[in-house]
Amino acid sequence: xxxxxxxxxxRASTAKLCQNSIVSDRRQLLWGASALLATATxxxxxxxxxxxxxxxxxxxxxxxxxxxxxxxxxxxxxDIRRLQNLNATNQGGQYWxxxxxxxxxxxxxIRNEYPTxxxxxxxxxxxxxxxxxxxxxxxxxxLSISYEDLLKMPSRTxxxxxxxxxxxxxxxxxxxxxxxxxxxxxxxxxxxxGVAQAEWEYVPMSxxxxxxxxxxxxxxxxxxSGIDGREPGQAxxxxxxxxxxxxxLRGDSVGLAFRMNGVDLPADHGAPVRAIVPGWCGAxxxxxxxxxxxxxxxxxxxxxxxxxxxxxxxxxxxxxxxGDEFRxxxxxxxxxxxxxxxxxxxxxxxxxVLERQPKLPHNYPLQAGEKPMLRAAAQTMRGYxxxxxxxxxxxxxxxxxxxxxxxxLIDPPLNHYSWRRFEFDWAPAPGEHVIETRTTDxxxxxxxxxxxxxxxxxxxxxxxxxxxxxx
Ligand SMILES: Nc1nc2c(c(=O)[nH]1)N[C@H]1C(S)=C(S)[C@@H](COP(=O)(O)O)O[C@H]1N2
Ligand SMILES: [Mo]
Numbered sequence: 001x002x003x004x005x006x007x008x009x010x011r012a013s014t015a016k017l018c019q020n021s022i023v024s025d026r027r028q029l030l031w032g033a034s035a036l037l038a039t040a041t042x043x044x045x046x047x048x049x050x051x052x053x054x055x056x057x058x059x060x061x062x063x064x065x066x067x068x069x070x071x072x073x074x075x076x077x078x079d080i081r082r083l084q085n086l087n088a089t090n091q092g093g094q095y096w097x098x099x100x101x102x103x104x105x106x107x108x109x110i111r112n113e114y115p116t117x118x119x120x121x122x123x124x125x126x127x128x129x130x131x132x133x134x135x136x137x138x139x140x141x142x143l144s145i146s147y148e149d150l151l152k153m154p155s156r157t158x159x160x161x162x163x164x165x166x167x168x169x170x171x172x173x174x175x176x177x178x179x180x181x182x183x184x185x186x187x188x189x190x191x192x193x194g195v196a197q198a199e200w201e202y203v204p205m206s207x208x209x210x211x212x213x214x215x216x217x218x219x220x221x222x223x224x225s226g227i228d229g230r231e232p233g234q235a236x237x238x239x240x241x242x243x244x245x246x247x248x249l250r251g252d253s254v255g256l257a258f259r260m261n262g263v264d265l266p267a268d269h270g271a272p273v274r275a276i277v278p279g280w281c282g283a284x285x286x287x288x289x290x291x292x293x294x295x296x297x298x299x300x301x302x303x304x305x306x307x308x309x310x311x312x313x314x315x316x317x318x319x320x321x322x323g324d325e326f327r328x329x330x331x332x333x334x335x336x337x338x339x340x341x342x343x344x345x346x347x348x349x350x351x352x353v354l355e356r357q358p359k360l361p362h363n364y365p366l367q368a369g370e371k372p373m374l375r376a377a378a379q380t381m382r383g384y385x386x387x388x389x390x391x392x393x394x395x396x397x398x399x400x401x402x403x404x405x406x407x408x409l410i411d412p413p414l415n416h417y418s419w420r421r422f423e424f425d426w427a428p429a430p431g432e433h434v435i436e437t438r439t440t441d442x443x444x445x446x447x448x449x450x451x452x453x454x455x456x457x458x459x460x461x462x463x464x465x466x467x468x469x470x471x
Pocket of ligand 1: 108109110111112113114162163164165225226228238239268269270281282283284285286287288
């Protein structure tokens with residue numbers, strides 16, 4: 001029985017046979033009313049592959065330590081079995097399992113350009129040897145600080161989402177069918193797992209700027225790592241600038257983070273110190289930070305010229321000026337507008353149906369085109385809404401195209417950077433249904449029905465559609 005029922009392709013044709021199998025029970029529990037109870041006991045994955053991995057871990061034993069077994073584990077430090085294996089350096093969050101306001105570190109997505117650098121191989125990320133250089137023609141005093149120095153500085157904590165601008169890219173394919181020229185979106189298919197929330201402890205940039213003394217001519221600040229690359233010790237192209245105006249406005253909330261959810265910043269998330277730019281696309285939050293250059297000119301790097309930029313007819317590229325600084329890119333490579341604030345978004349804790357996606361994640365719990373199953377019974381549906389620029393005002397849902405209905409926000413508005421959980425009760429009839437979710441922020445900005453094309457598929461913030469099958 002198990003053999004047949006574990007085989008997904010077989011299961012479709014032998015649905016009756018498998019109705020009472022462990023697999024289908026577990027799947028119903030996963031996305032149904034009892035999900036809260038189920039997550040405590042069900043192993044981390046639901047695919048055949050991860051079930052094998054999970055069974056290697058005795059019940060009740062912590063899975064925090066990295067163990068071999070998961071594909072691409074060698075490129076990360078933390079155990080990636082609770083994540084979606086998108087490719088060698090990108091691991092998405094399993095948003096359908098999210099329950100808490102603060103995302104546990106083991107469930108927090110990792111978005112890397114290159115494998116995670118480790119202190120054992122590269123002293124530049126060892127807290128004992130780490131140093132941060134702050135310099136440039138727009139500061140009064142250069143400064144070099146050690147990890148110990150940083151820990152002595154005044155710090156704060158902030159609850160904030162971290163979102164990759166590529167989050168939701170899959171929906172350009174699934175909902176807007178942008179799979180072929182002339183509107184072909186490329187990149188990593190995050191589904192909606194490129195967002196999570198942590199409580200970050202950081203030294204505010206206002207403090208740092210006070211220390212170095214900002215000159216009047218200051219224009220931009222480059223947060224630079226240059227560490228993660230192909231070989232330890234080899235200079236690399238990782239980092240991204242921010243306008244100085246933004247730092248002046250938000251100097252208390254932008255900063256140098258050294259702790260995440262109360263523990264030292266984990267290696268995969270930028271240890272020992274990363275920049276944190278709450279509310280902006282994650283690319284601005286440079287991990288493994290080693291340099292801040294504050295200058296009277298603009299900076300052009302990969303992450304604001306060819307990557308993490310909006311490229312398309314609706315987004316004319318900026319024109320670099322004389323005297324601007326280029327690192328690892330040339331002036332003619334400035335192709336689009338840098339992504340900044342994350343727009344209002346929402347998600348339901350149900351996995352998206354993926355059928356047009358070029359490549360399914362290695363361990364996605366659904367086959368291509370397969371719809372998640374819910375029980376035909378009264379249940380509480382859950383989701384998350386975020387609108388970090390201004391804060392969430394309201395969330396509405398619409399079922400099968402009926403009228404939009406406001407739903408209950410569970411969390412108080414901590415600050416505009418924090419997401420808020422919502423829930424609503426639903427007693428669905430058997431059959432197929434589509435649930436849509438929509439956030440409106442405090443400035444009145446509301447998730448639209450569609451968003452314009454951009455080549456890299458950034459900032460998909462249109463209303464997401466969650467198709468489910470109820471039986
Ligand atoms: N040095 C460095 N910093 C980086 C990256 C990187 O590859 N290298 N990725 C950026 C991107 S695009 C995102 S979305 C966030 C992701 O942070 P996380 O991996 O902690 O979730 O880190 C940013 N900082
Ligand atoms: Mo990103």
